[in-house]
Amino acid sequence: MAVIEVNDLVKRYGRLPVVNEVSFSVEQGEIFGILGPNGAGKTTTVECAEGLRRPDSGSIRVLGLDPVRDGRELSHQVGVQLQESLLPENIKVWEALDLYASFYRAPKDWRELLAEWGLADKRQARFGTLSGGQKQRLFIALALVGDPKVAFLDELTTGLDPAARRVTWELIKRIRAAGVTVVLVSHSMDEVEELCDRVAVFDRGRIVALDTPANLISAVDADQHLRFRPLTPFDDAVLTGLPGVVSVTRSGDRVIVAGRGDFAGAVTSALARDHVPVAELRVEQHTLDDAFIALTGRAFDTQER
Amino acid sequence: MAGFSKLAKVESKLLLRDPGAIFSMAIPLFILVIFSGGAGPGDTALPSMSMTIAVGLVGLYMVPTTLATYRERGILRRLSTTPVSPGALLGVQLMLQLVFAVLASAVLVAVSVVIFQAAPPARVVAMATAFLLGTSAIFAVGLLIAATAANGRAANGIGVLLYFPLAFLGGLMQPKEAMPELLAAIGEFTPLGLFRQAVHDAWSGAATQPLLLAIMAVYALVIGLVSARCFRWA
Ligand SMILES: Nc1ncnc2c1ncn2[C@@H]1O[C@H](COP(=O)(O)OP(=O)(O)OP(=O)(O)O)[C@@H](O)[C@H]1O
Numbered sequence A: 001m002a003v004i005e006v007n008d009l010v011k012r013y014g015r016l017p018v019v020n021e022v023s024f025s026v027e028q029g030e031i032f033g034i035l036g037p038n039g040a041g042k043t044t045t046v047e048c049a050e051g052l053r054r055p056d057s058g059s060i061r062v063l064g065l066d067p068v069r070d071g072r073e074l075s076h077q078v079g080v081q082l083q084e085s086l087l088p089e090n091i092k093v094w095e096a097l098d099l100y101a102s103f104y105r106a107p108k109d110w111r112e113l114l115a116e117w118g119l120a121d122k123r124q125a126r127f128g129t130l131s132g133g134q135k136q137r138l139f140i141a142l143a144l145v146g147d148p149k150v151a152f153l154d155e156l157t158t159g160l161d162p163a164a165r166r167v168t169w170e171l172i173k174r175i176r177a178a179g180v181t182v183v184l185v186s187h188s189m190d191e192v193e194e195l196c197d198r199v200a201v202f203d204r205g206r207i208v209a210l211d212t213p214a215n216l217i218s219a220v221d222a223d224q225h226l227r228f229r230p231l232t233p234f235d236d237a238v239l240t241g242l243p244g245v246v247s248v249t250r251s252g253d254r255v256i257v258a259g260r261g262d263f264a265g266a267v268t269s270a271l272a273r274d275h276v277p278v279a280e281l282r283v284e285q286h287t288l289d290d291a292f293i294a295l296t297g298r299a300f301d302t303q304e305r
Numbered sequence B: 001m002a003g004f005s006k007l008a009k010v011e012s013k014l015l016l017r018d019p020g021a022i023f024s025m026a027i028p029l030f031i032l033v034i035f036s037g038g039a040g041p042g043d044t045a046l047p048s049m050s051m052t053i054a055v056g057l058v059g060l061y062m063v064p065t066t067l068a069t070y071r072e073r074g075i076l077r078r079l080s081t082t083p084v085s086p087g088a089l090l091g092v093q094l095m096l097q098l099v100f101a102v103l104a105s106a107v108l109v110a111v112s113v114v115i116f117q118a119a120p121p122a123r124v125v126a127m128a129t130a131f132l133l134g135t136s137a138i139f140a141v142g143l144l145i146a147a148t149a150a151n152g153r154a155a156n157g158i159g160v161l162l163y164f165p166l167a168f169l170g171g172l173m174q175p176k177e178a179m180p181e182l183l184a185a186i187g188e189f190t191p192l193g194l195f196r197q198a199v200h201d202a203w204s205g206a207a208t209q210p211l212l213l214a215i216m217a218v219y220a221l222v223i224g225l226v227s228a229r230c231f232r233w234a
């Protein structure tokens, strides 16, 4: 059974729908990504599922409950990290965890969370003195302290340095291994590729694609590029006729072969057969960025705020 | 309920860590110490003024700043995703601020009587009644500021901006007798003026003026209802 079911969700501010007939479902135990540029409606969508905003139309069920009507019951079973939220400046790390733990029927041991999220030595520190990354880790720990079945994490690794991002990703995988369903809002492609079992790609209030990251990438219908530097001269005709090869161009001492499908294998064996040694061979794989451009016709990070 | 008592415990620690708390205690105490030389033994006017200053600072400065900051920082919103409602936090805050106002006032009474030879409160029950009604009226104004201010800093600014004219009209800057007649007359019906007069009546043993108590109750009710109606949680 699906843990979260969203059907034809619409949310308007003024006359403009910022979430427009969005439907998706999240299965038990998966990490479900919600990816999209700024203003795409990601936060609005998850906050409807958290019961923080009222949908204008459509239906949402989380663990079989209606987030607005059954909010109290649901709040025991879901953990939330909001994109924009702080704690009082003067609250100590342990006090915040202890306090939030006291809200739930069956909380986790917050001391373990403290250690797990690398905050043990910040136990007595006041919130206002924490670094951005430490605050972020505290928020994730607070989202998990009620031992939720579903965790909503909005902009999980914003403000974390690359090393802390990696650590956080490993911890999120451990949450999944413990059976928690995770909804991860992100506009970081590598994060989604690394963590998510499935991704809904949002653009301007709609879902433009929903699939595994691997399938989204392989569905990109655009040329891939293979670059190399030949160490002996050769005739382009060796390559142009090969299956999958679209074009062969030269740029200085580089050769760039554009192609589709498994053209790279054909190119390298043709070069080997003709005894053309090459250096600095690179295949440029498609990424989710390419997938996004292919889906929307726009680059991902050139969105206005 | 477990969550509720823990909330009260943590919030009271936060209240005591707030520099505003020290400020709200120190200023009326300071006024008391500075001006008590001019007041004769048995005086109750100056202690009533200092108590009004304390409750005014808590109600017009601490209440709105704390609550508006909680909203601005998304703390109320974050709470509404937990089993504890943000209303509980609001209730706990108002209760703790009330307790704080009571404690500050108790300190002021004790210091006035023990150190500065003020007369002990003549009618304790009447004084408690005046205190509770007046504090409710003043807190209601603070709640209205919290409800409408865009953020913590705005609430702070409005609170301070409102405090000075209200303190002036309420006869906290100079004795009522020294004020222009019209202003003194208006001032009698402002929250701080009502509080000061009603507490002073009870402290000195003058007859209770039911009108003052009634107006404070109306303020508390009407302003309280309005601010509850327009309180924004996010
Ligand atoms: N409370 C609100 N009132 C008015 N407009 C809003 C409100 N909340 C969101 N919007 C608008 O809805 C749109 C979607 O916002 P949302 O926060 O859901 O985007 P997002 O995908 O989470 O973006 P980001 O990546 O920047 O967090 C934006 O254009 C935003 O301005």
Ligand SMILES: [Mg+2]
Binding pocket: A042, A043, A044, A083, A154
């Ligand atoms: Mg967002």
